[in-house]
Amino acid sequence: MKEKETMTKFTDLGLDKPILKAIQAEGYDTPTPIQAKAIPHLIAGKDVLGIAQTGTGKTAAFALPILQKLAQINGKPMKFRPRALVLAPTRELAAQIEASVRTYGRDLPIRQTAVFGGASLRNQVRQLERGIDVLIATPGRLVDLMNQGFVKLDQVEVFVLDEADRMLDMGFIHDVKKIAAQLPTVRQTALFSATMPKTVSRLVDDMMHEPVQVEVAPRATTVERIEQKVHFVTKSDKRALLSVILEDEAIERVLVFTRTKHGADRVTRHLEQRGIIATALHGNKTQSAREKALASFRSGRARVLVATDIAARGIDVDGVTHVINFDLPNEPESYVHRIGRTARAGAEGIAISFCDGEERAYLRDIEKTIRQSIDVDEEHPYHAQAAANDTGETRPNRGRQHRGGKGGGNGGGGNGGGNHRNGDRPTSQPGENKKRHFRPQNGKPSGKPSGKPSGRFGGKQGGKQGGKRAA
Numbered sequence: 001m002k003e004k005e006t007m008t009k010f011t012d013l014g015l016d017k018p019i020l021k022a023i024q025a026e027g028y029d030t031p032t033p034i035q036a037k038a039i040p041h042l043i044a045g046k047d048v049l050g051i052a053q054t055g056t057g058k059t060a061a062f063a064l065p066i067l068q069k070l071a072q073i074n075g076k077p078m079k080f081r082p083r084a085l086v087l088a089p090t091r092e093l094a095a096q097i098e099a100s101v102r103t104y105g106r107d108l109p110i111r112q113t114a115v116f117g118g119a120s121l122r123n124q125v126r127q128l129e130r131g132i133d134v135l136i137a138t139p140g141r142l143v144d145l146m147n148q149g150f151v152k153l154d155q156v157e158v159f160v161l162d163e164a165d166r167m168l169d170m171g172f173i174h175d176v177k178k179i180a181a182q183l184p185t186v187r188q189t190a191l192f193s194a195t196m197p198k199t200v201s202r203l204v205d206d207m208m209h210e211p212v213q214v215e216v217a218p219r220a221t222t223v224e225r226i227e228q229k230v231h232f233v234t235k236s237d238k239r240a241l242l243s244v245i246l247e248d249e250a251i252e253r254v255l256v257f258t259r260t261k262h263g264a265d266r267v268t269r270h271l272e273q274r275g276i277i278a279t280a281l282h283g284n285k286t287q288s289a290r291e292k293a294l295a296s297f298r299s300g301r302a303r304v305l306v307a308t309d310i311a312a313r314g315i316d317v318d319g320v321t322h323v324i325n326f327d328l329p330n331e332p333e334s335y336v337h338r339i340g341r342t343a344r345a346g347a348e349g350i351a352i353s354f355c356d357g358e359e360r361a362y363l364r365d366i367e368k369t370i371r372q373s374i375d376v377d378e379e380h381p382y383h384a385q386a387a388a389n390d391t392g393e394t395r396p397n398r399g400r401q402h403r404g405g406k407g408g409g410n411g412g413g414g415n416g417g418g419n420h421r422n423g424d425r426p427t428s429q430p431g432e433n434k435k436r437h438f439r440p441q442n443g444k445p446s447g448k449p450s451g452k453p454s455g456r457f458g459g460k461q462g463g464k465q466g467g468k469r470a471a
């Protein structure tokens with residue numbers, strides 16, 4: 001990570017020995033910028049507003065000071081009464097935070113648990129009954145447990161709201177307010193958010209006391225480490241293009257994003273029919289199916305994880321070499337979140353976006369947000385000049401009408417489009433503007449799209465393509 005050049009060391013941050021030992025064992029040698037900036041304030045007991053997105057190391061930024069504070073006070077874990085509460089928007093993120101707290105606090109007498117929907121309430125209640133120091137929760141399940149008397153928040157000393165912007169996007173504002181109302185007024189609060197829309201600032205005003213604001217990496221610099229490309233393609237060719245790209249074995253661990261749940265299932269089936277081990281992660285899956293999908297992707301058994309935005313929130317899988325946007329998101333922030341799944345913790349990564357004519361407006365919004373234009377790669381067999389030429393300027397109803405990745409009506413997640421729902425390729429050639437050329441690495445056209453694109457899409461060192469923009 002570029003920002004790591006700040007010379008702060010973990011030993012400068014005021015952390016106690018058992019915590020330093022645990023982070024050393026994790027292989028962290030320097031604090032990330034958000035850690036360097038937030039940890040000293042949190043240890044000093046201040047409220048902190050952190051503007052940072054996932055992948056910046058923000059979990060440790062709040063988890064380490066919480067562990068330190070709780071261990072120093074050394075109270076006993078109390079039945080149903082956590083001393084620290086972390087709210088996260090999704091189950092996956094809650095589970096990951098729990099795992100991180102467990103890792104960082106492994107040498108401390110601290111007990112933590114995560115509660116979220118879709119998992120056994122009974123087990124969660126049993127954990128709470130045993131006594132708990134740090135509770136990590138999604139808002140809905142926490143409110144359920146509070147209503148049933150299984151969680152009492154009157155002993156909370158530290159409250160963390162993680163990914164506040166997403167939380168509000170997902171409609172949790174009322175639950176968050178209900179929860180906040182039960183917290184002691186004297187407490188420490190930390191709020192993390194990748195963006196600061198008005199709704200989040202209002203929450204900050206309501207819930208925080210003279211917060212110190214720490215901010216890292218304006219979005220544009222965070223995405224700089226990721227090599228980004230766009231492939232113009234018709235909707236009906238997207239699946240075929242994906243298959244061709246995945247012929248490249250350098251693409252080891254791939255996260256594919258679709259707009260809809262059905263789209264995710266369709267793409268997964270398509271890949272499996274072609275012998276590529278893929279698994280889907282989306283909101284229609286049960287908790288255990290989601291966990292299975294993630295475990296299979298983490299272990300490398302499945303090379304491809306096909307996910308929707310919401311399901312993918314907070315996924316933290318090391319070594320994702322590529323993110324492929326099968327559908328472009330209609331919210332530029334989602335693009336940033338998606339591609340941030342690769343290039344975790346200082347690694348480099350590649351993000352490939354498919355863009356059909358209807359998605360040109362989304363692409364424009366994304367480029368405006370990240371303040372850079374994305375290189376166009378025309379060197380693939382399904383390049384659609386028509387999509388490239390479409391500026392997206394005149395499209396009606398573009399933009400944010402489909403909030404939060406809940407599935408827009410028009411995207412269809414790559415259903416093959418038009419009349420070509422069942423296969424990769426239409427039987428007749430659609431799109432008079434379509435070029436069917438294919439060039440392997442040496443740049444010479446082979447004439448057919450059947451050649452192996454070996455290394456073309458994969459090599460991180462592979463250099464940027466084309467860069468020509470028709471519009």
Ligand code: AMP
Nearest residue numbers: 028030031032054055056057058059345
């Ligand atoms: P987060 O933004 O909290 O989801 O963290 C992103 C990833 O960075 C996780 O895989 C962490 O394990 C990793 N990480 C956090 N802090 C550091 C650090 N100081 N050095 C190296 N990796 C880290």
